[in-house]
Amino acid sequence: MASRPDLPPVVRHVEEVRRQLEPLRAQGERIGFVPTMGALHPGHLSLVDVCSRECDATVVSIFVNPTQFGPNEDYEKYPRNLQKDLELLAPYGVDLVFAPEVEEIYPPGFGTYVEAQGVTEHWEGRSRPGHFRGVATVVTKLFLIVQPHVAYFGHKDYQQSVVIRQVVRDLNIPVEIRVCPTVREEDGLAWSSRNAYLSPEERQQALVLWQSLQLAQQLIHSGQQDPRTVLAQMKHLYDQHPAVRLDYVGLVDPDTLLPVERITGPVVALVAAWVGQTRLIDNLRIEPPH
Ligand code: PAF
Numbered sequence: 001m002a003s004r005p006d007l008p009p010v011v012r013h014v015e016e017v018r019r020q021l022e023p024l025r026a027q028g029e030r031i032g033f034v035p036t037m038g039a040l041h042p043g044h045l046s047l048v049d050v051c052s053r054e055c056d057a058t059v060v061s062i063f064v065n066p067t068q069f070g071p072n073e074d075y076e077k078y079p080r081n082l083q084k085d086l087e088l089l090a091p092y093g094v095d096l097v098f099a100p101e102v103e104e105i106y107p108p109g110f111g112t113y114v115e116a117q118g119v120t121e122h123w124e125g126r127s128r129p130g131h132f133r134g135v136a137t138v139v140t141k142l143f144l145i146v147q148p149h150v151a152y153f154g155h156k157d158y159q160q161s162v163v164i165r166q167v168v169r170d171l172n173i174p175v176e177i178r179v180c181p182t183v184r185e186e187d188g189l190a191w192s193s194r195n196a197y198l199s200p201e202e203r204q205q206a207l208v209l210w211q212s213l214q215l216a217q218q219l220i221h222s223g224q225q226d227p228r229t230v231l232a233q234m235k236h237l238y239d240q241h242p243a244v245r246l247d248y249v250g251l252v253d254p255d256t257l258l259p260v261e262r263i264t265g266p267v268v269a270l271v272a273a274w275v276g277q278t279r280l281i282d283n284l285r286i287e288p289p290h
Helices: 015-025 041-054 082-092 131-146 158-172 193-197 201-203 207-221 226-238
Strands: 032-034 057-062 096-098 150-154 176-180 242-252 267-275 276-284
Touching: 015 057, 015 131, 032 041, 032 131, 041 057, 041 082, 041 150, 041 176, 041 193, 057 082, 057 131, 082 096, 096 131, 131 158, 150 158, 158 176, 158 193, 158 267, 193 276, 201 207, 207 226, 207 242, 207 267, 207 276, 226 242, 226 267
Parallel strands: 032 057, 032 150, 057 096, 150 176
Antiparallel strands: 242 267, 267 276
């Protein structure tokens, strides 16, 4: 009988991460890093998989970061299950899991934040004030703690990946950012830790996000260049799903995240919507025909 792989070692303190990684760094090992908030799903595991193939050592952080949640958001109820996460990570030969307590990251007297301007102004930044300040701050801290050569993020949080690229560029943080494809369930729903909140009925309704992105893709692939027409058709689809409350749809330049005036090059279609009490986001990069 095949034996079960060992659980990865967990460390709770910054100094311990430094101590454990120092010899690997000294040997010239390429250190890869996957920051997460736990509640791991196949999307996270695909990042860990790529990281473990591309790097000599893989570090995963599990930290539900309070500063990226608004006062009325789901920080308290966000799913936490470290034991299950460690079991999911076991087959990937993860070298270190950093799972700090909140006080380790934000000790008394903490008062320094990273605020990326420009790309944070629209979309998630507008709907979730302060969210990207929390993300940029914790990711910068984690980069300084782990000092990875490369860090892996999912395309699903597309705006987050653009914000992090900007932070790394603006602050000269020596880390390569890799953005990996969104992983979807069989019917197209993007994996998200928040899918766990959905009732079976809501889970069905949530498919409209992916359907609206596919509709945008079909229209653009068939030559539609006017973003207003594409957005109107996408919104029309949401009108047929009254249980889903659209927050925004956008067709944006992949680098600036500004809405495009005409679809003559690659765009990213962005959507955010409430399904019951659960807010979901998704996106799709779309290339117009030549
Ligand atoms: O994408 C996430 O899970 C989080 O925003 C991150 C990058 C781990 C920062 O808390």
